[in-house]
Amino acid sequence: MKDLPTSLFPALLVGLPVLFATLSLFFRTRGKALVGLTGCLLTAGLSLIAFVEVTQRGTVIHILGGWEPPLGILLRMDSLAAVFIGMTALVGVFISLYAWRYFRAQEATTGGFPLFWPLWLFLWAGLNGLFLSNDLFNLFVTIEVIGICAVALAVLSGKSGALFAGLRYLLAAITGSMAYLFGVALLYGSTGTLDLGLLGQVLEPGTTTTFALLVITLGLMIKMAGFPFHFWLPPAHSSALAPVSALLSALVVKGAFYILLRLWMEVFGVSLTYAAGQLIGLAGAVAVIWGSWQAFMQTSLKLIVAHSSVAQLGYLLMIFPLLILAPGVTAGSADWLSSAWTAGVYQVMSHAFAKASFFLSAGIIIMALGHDRIESLRDLVGHMRITALAIGIAGVSLIGLPPSGGFIAKWMLLKGIFLSGQWWWAPVVLGGSLLTAGYVFMLLRLAFAPAREKEPFRPVPKSLEVCALLLALGSFLIVLPADYLIQFLESSEIFGSGIESIVEGGADGND
Amino acid sequence: METYQIYSLTSAVLFVIGIGGVFASRHFIKKIIATIIMGGGVFLCFVSFAERDALSFADPVPHALVITGIVVAVASAAFALALARRIYQLTGEESFTNDK
Numbered sequence: 001m002k003d004l005p006t007s008l009f010p011a012l013l014v015g016l017p018v019l020f021a022t023l024s025l026f027f028r029t030r031g032k033a034l035v036g037l038t039g040c041l042l043t044a045g046l047s048l049i050a051f052v053e054v055t056q057r058g059t060v061i062h063i064l065g066g067w068e069p070p071l072g073i074l075l076r077m078d079s080l081a082a083v084f085i086g087m088t089a090l091v092g093v094f095i096s097l098y099a100w101r102y103f104r105a106q107e108a109t110t111g112g113f114p115l116f117w118p119l120w121l122f123l124w125a126g127l128n129g130l131f132l133s134n135d136l137f138n139l140f141v142t143i144e145v146i147g148i149c150a151v152a153l154a155v156l157s158g159k160s161g162a163l164f165a166g167l168r169y170l171l172a173a174i175t176g177s178m179a180y181l182f183g184v185a186l187l188y189g190s191t192g193t194l195d196l197g198l199l200g201q202v203l204e205p206g207t208t209t210t211f212a213l214l215v216i217t218l219g220l221m222i223k224m225a226g227f228p229f230h231f232w233l234p235p236a237h238s239s240a241l242a243p244v245s246a247l248l249s250a251l252v253v254k255g256a257f258y259i260l261l262r263l264w265m266e267v268f269g270v271s272l273t274y275a276a277g278q279l280i281g282l283a284g285a286v287a288v289i290w291g292s293w294q295a296f297m298q299t300s301l302k303l304i305v306a307h308s309s310v311a312q313l314g315y316l317l318m319i320f321p322l323l324i325l326a327p328g329v330t331a332g333s334a335d336w337l338s339s340a341w342t343a344g345v346y347q348v349m350s351h352a353f354a355k356a357s358f359f360l361s362a363g364i365i366i367m368a369l370g371h372d373r374i375e376s377l378r379d380l381v382g383h384m385r386i387t388a389l390a391i392g393i394a395g396v397s398l399i400g401l402p403p404s405g406g407f408i409a410k411w412m413l414l415k416g417i418f419l420s421g422q423w424w425w426a427p428v429v430l431g432g433s434l435l436t437a438g439y440v441f442m443l444l445r446l447a448f449a450p451a452r453e454k455e456p457f458r459p460v461p462k463s464l465e466v467c468a469l470l471l472a473l474g475s476f477l478i479v480l481p482a483d484y485l486i487q488f489l490e491s492s493e494i495f496g497s498g499i500e501s502i503v504e505g506g507a508d509g510n511d
Numbered sequence: 512m513e514t515y516q517i518y519s520l521t522s523a524v525l526f527v528i529g530i531g532g533v534f535a536s537r538h539f540i541k542k543i544i545a546t547i548i549m550g551g552g553v554f555l556c557f558v559s560f561a562e563r564d565a566l567s568f569a570d571p572v573p574h575a576l577v578i579t580g581i582v583v584a585v586a587s588a589a590f591a592l593a594l595a596r597r598i599y600q601l602t603g604e605e606s607f608t609n610d611k
Contacts, residue, residue, distance in 0.1 A: 170590060170591050175533050
């Protein structure tokens with residue numbers, strides 16, 4: 001690890017947003033927004049430059065302050081981390097631009113929520129730190145930074161509904177991170193190291209490891225709102241301000257998923273059995289069906305979109321049963337691993353773009369109507385063509401129709417499912433898409449329906465609509481570099497790897 | 512039974528009490544206290560693993576981690592208390608009802 005090329009970028013990716021977040025605290029309303037937006041644009045630019053750097057030089061590392069691990073902190077940017085950082089930058093920059101215009105438009109009545117900017121930049125630093133971390137404790141610190149910033153953003157409006165949802169979210173987040181930390185303590189106690197790579201080599205199967213795996217998975221499932229711990233997500237995401245909802249659902253929940261993926265694939269290989277994979281896949285499958293069904297039953301737009309997040313996160317959990325191989329199958333002969341990984345990465349990206357666009361569109365509609373009951377979406381097409389288009393395009397990506405990013409994700413998932421012979425997951429993928437189509441078309445049907453009465457659509461800045469539309473288009477454009485992106489990801493050690501089941505002993509399962 | 516094992520077992524008991532409390536109670540303050548008890552369990556567990564047979568002094572790394580962990584836990588708890596207080600001021604409610 002230490003002989004990899006060193007680069008300054010990993011440190012800057014965390015340091016720059018922290019710097020601008022702190023700077024912005026010294027300014028008043030307008031100044032905060034200006035410094036905040038500048039910080040966002042610079043961080044996004046830096047992320048993209050760092051992405052290019054990794055495509056050219058391969059995995060780069062940075063040892064903070066020259067203190068080598070285990071005392072110091074080593075940041076490592078491999079291609080998987082680079083893709084997540086690049087995605088955060090692209091989605092983040094559009095949400096930032098939207099937030100700038102959105103808060104500006106409401107400044108007179110609400111005060112413009114200046115605290116959004118430092119919190120969002122701290123959150124961004126936390127996310128970048130999480131993707132770059134290479135040890136268990138650093139992951140804990142970054143996920144706590146993310147958790148606290150995310151809750152603070154969620155309660156920014158100060159309304160009692162948002163506060164209730166925020167407190168529930170915070171308690172779930174604290175419980176999740178304490179469970180995670182308990183697992184970290186057990187792992188440190190049994191191995192004496194926190195480094196992911198080293199742990200993967202020295203960890204031995206046994207009761208302690210299994211128990212650590214159990215509590216860590218439990219903690220991360222609470223954090224990423226995996227079924228049955230999704231209870232906090234719909235109220236928290238639907239009661240937040242529009243740009244915040246977009247950030248929370250597009251980026252924040254992906255952080256916990258990223259840790260789960262890294263830990264299962266890099267560290268816990270020795271303790272995972274086929275049954276463990278099936279069990280977490282089952283949790284994902286139930287989430288897909290339950291979340292989509294709940295979304296279908298809602299009557300307000302933001303609750304539909306929030307419940308749909310539960311379902312879309314379920315798809316992410318469904319790649320785990322494909323990555324853990326049945327006893328007797330070797331990683332060399334399992335030709336579906338690459339499909340499953342592609343499905344996972346594309347599901348993360350297409351959901352980030354599409355869901356951000358969906359929430360931003362919902363914000364535009366609330367701005368125009370003052371509420372988001374879906375009955376009032378009648379004749380949306382006549383009044384707000386661009387927003388209706390954004391909802392349509394983002395919806396198509398969520399359903400998984402070609403040629404969207406969602407299509408690649410679901411197609412690759414199905415391909416992996418059939419190649420691995422685990423056909424029982426296929427009806428869930430298809431059923432989930434069908435239910436998603438149900439609620440997306442319900443929205444579109446209303447959008448095209450003639451208005452019963454004149455709803456007072458207030459004028460909304462065009463630039464807001466354009467931001468939402470560009471994000472929706474993003475969920476399609478990510479398909480274009482698919483070949484290149486997968487080739488790039490394959491240079492990462494972890495991408496395309498699978499876990500060969502141990503024949504006996506180890507975990508009996510977990511959720 | 513060695514001394515550190517007593518601490519380790521206690522930490523597990525504290526953790527279970529805490530996680531039970533978070534899910535079982537409805538009152539804001541009870542829930543927050545439960546998370547703090549969970550945290551206490553986790554930190555005790557960390558510290559109890561600092562004993563190393565080969566060394567005459569304790570392993571410093573868990574202590575460094577626990578200090579950081581306590582800072583994070585205090586910040587979270589303070590934030591949760593602030594939220595609970597704000598909710599009480601706005602609505603007069605002090606616990607989660609079924610539908611919220």
